[in-house]
Amino acid sequence: MAPRLTVIGTGYLGATHAACMAKLGFEVMGMDVDAEKLAELAAGRAPMYEPGLDELLAEQVASGRLRFTTSYQEAAEFGDVHFVSVGTPQLRGEFAADVSYINTAFDGLAEHTARLGKEALIVGKSTVPVGTADRLAARLAETAPTVEVAWNPEFLREGFAVQDTLRPDRLVIGVRSQRAEDLLREVYAEPLAAGVPLVVTDFPTAEMAKVSANAFLATKISFINAMAEVCEAAGADVVQLADTLGYDDRIGRRFLNSGLGFGGGCLPKDIRAFMARAGELGADQALTFLREVDSINMRRRARMVELAREQCGGGFLGKRVAVLGAAFKPNSDDIRDSPALNVAGQIQLQGAQVTVYDPKAVDNARKMFPALAYADSAVEAARGAHVVLHLTEWQEFRDMDPSELEGAVSEKRILDGRNVLDPDKWRTAGWTYRALGRPQR
Numbered sequence: 400m401a402p403r404l405t406v407i408g409t410g411y412l413g414a415t416h417a418a419c420m421a422k423l424g425f426e427v428m429g430m431d432v433d434a435e436k437l438a439e440l441a442a443g444r445a446p447m448y449e450p451g452l453d454e455l456l457a458e459q460v461a462s463g464r465l466r467f468t469t470s471y472q473e474a475a476e477f478g479d480v481h482f483v484s485v486g487t488p489q490l491r492g493e494f495a496a497d498v499s500y501i502n503t504a505f506d507g508l509a510e511h512t513a514r515l516g517k518e519a520l521i522v523g524k525s526t527v528p529v530g531t532a533d534r535l536a537a538r539l540a541e542t543a544p545t546v547e548v549a550w551n552p553e554f555l556r557e558g559f560a561v562q563d564t565l566r567p568d569r570l571v572i573g574v575r576s577q578r579a580e581d582l583l584r585e586v587y588a589e590p591l592a593a594g595v596p597l598v599v600t601d602f603p604t605a606e607m608a609k610v611s612a613n614a615f616l617a618t619k620i621s622f623i624n625a626m627a628e629v630c631e632a633a634g635a636d637v638v639q640l641a642d643t644l645g646y647d648d649r650i651g652r653r654f655l656n657s658g659l660g661f662g663g664g665c666l667p668k669d670i671r672a673f674m675a676r677a678g679e680l681g682a683d684q685a686l687t688f689l690r691e692v693d694s695i696n697m698r699r700r701a702r703m704v705e706l707a708r709e710q711c712g713g714g715f716l717g718k719r720v721a722v723l724g725a726a727f728k729p730n731s732d733d734i735r736d737s738p739a740l741n742v743a744g745q746i747q748l749q750g751a752q753v754t755v756y757d758p759k760a761v762d763n764a765r766k767m768f769p770a771l772a773y774a775d776s777a778v779e780a781a782r783g784a785h786v787v788l789h790l791t792e793w794q795e796f797r798d799m800d801p802s803e804l805e806g807a808v809s810e811k812r813i814l815d816g817r818n819v820l821d822p823d824k825w826r827t828a829g830w831t832y833r834a835l836g837r838p839q840r
């Protein structure tokens with residue numbers, strides 16, 4: 400009989416994983432402490448905007464294969480393989496990750512599984528400090544000897560969560576027994592049959608696979624953003640430079656988009672937690688470059704504020720600024736560590752009247768940054784603006800014709816924080832177009 404699966408923690412990762420595993424034909428139980436969230440999920444509403452996920456949830460709940468609970472006991476009774484996908488946020492005032500939710504989830508499952516005398520595999524999916532799986536396995540060996548631990552990091556991108564889960568670039572499993580490997584091969588039989596590469600490894604390598612991938616991606620983005628700083632000083636064009644670099648297969652064009660830099664719930668916190676963990680392990684020197692990656696990234700936001708101030712004649716007082724984009728990236732309503740909102744907030748603090756528009760993230764932004772003004776469309780946000788800032792590259796903004804905003808703005812000035820708008824199109828229409836790392840005309 401196919402193993403029955405549970406998914407503990409139904410946030411971004413867990414909600415998607417649960418729905419996708421049900422889609423693959425497994426009986427799945429999602430568990431979370433938040434009953435309200437579970438009621439929404441059961442009604443086919445994901446806790447965030449993610450293309451295709453609402454439909455998938457509704458379909459899988461209706462099929463009877465996907466159900467939810469708030470009880471560890473029920474989860475332990477139901478599942479043979481438990482995926483743990485709870486959050487590991489940055490600790491307040493520190494770089495390190497808070498692993499308390501992970502500990503609670505493993506302990507909760509272990510306690511009930513041991514009481515039932517049942518065999519089970521608990522698979523960590525969350526991004527954790529290297530060494531967490533070893534530590535948890537040692538702990539469970541004492542408290543719940545019938546429970547085994549495995550680690551299976553998740554690489555999904557927001558905005559592509561469903562497709563990344565069903566067809567990931569690679570699957571990585573850290574295991575200590577053939578039984579654990581066999582169980583996970585069974586769970587992932589479909590992607591494996593479709594040719595998805597599988598790496599079977601030890602716990603620390605599996606954990607490192609995730610944090611080092613994120614560190615590399617962050618470094619790639621900060622590399623091109625550092626080049627943008629030099630381009631700006633030298634009068635060179637960072638977009639052409641990125642294209643040129645990208646033709647070299649060894650470098651590759653992806654993740655070389657320069658602009659406002661990275662944000663979101665993963666890259667910023669993950670590189671910081673990685674540095675903190677390396678320090679604990681006595682290897683902090685190896686990752687000091689990530690401090691630079693982080694500061695290059697934060698400088699992008701400061702530079703955008705500076706450029707906006709310049710365009711407002713040297714000061715923000717009495718100026719109106721339109722901000723297009725609030726989510727940390729397009730196709731998402733996630734505003735965690737959003738570069739766009741960070742810039743909007745700084746400008747507002749410096750005295751401008753800022754109005755923000757985003758196709759999906761306005762509700763979340765309003766809750767978090769109630770002092771900013773919000774609009775229902777780009778045109779409305781642009782009304783009376785002395786400068787328009789394009790800060791999250793939604794398709795809607797890429798497709799926008801300058802004439803749409805022309806009647807609304809007070810001055811035809813646009814700053815492209817994502818280097819995706821066509822400078823010629825805007826300049827031909829009579830706009831002052833400026834971008835980070837591109838020559839001024």
Ligand code: UDX
Nearest residue numbers: 553554555556557654655656660661662663665727728
């Ligand atoms: C990231 C990783 O890609 C994913 O593998 C991991 O599981 C979680 O973290 P995500 O946070 O969803 O995923 O977003 P991603 O698409 O990686 O973008 C992260 C940030 O980098 C965004 O703010 C994006 O705007 C920025 N970015 C990305 C750039 O500034 N330039 C680029 O070239 C690419």
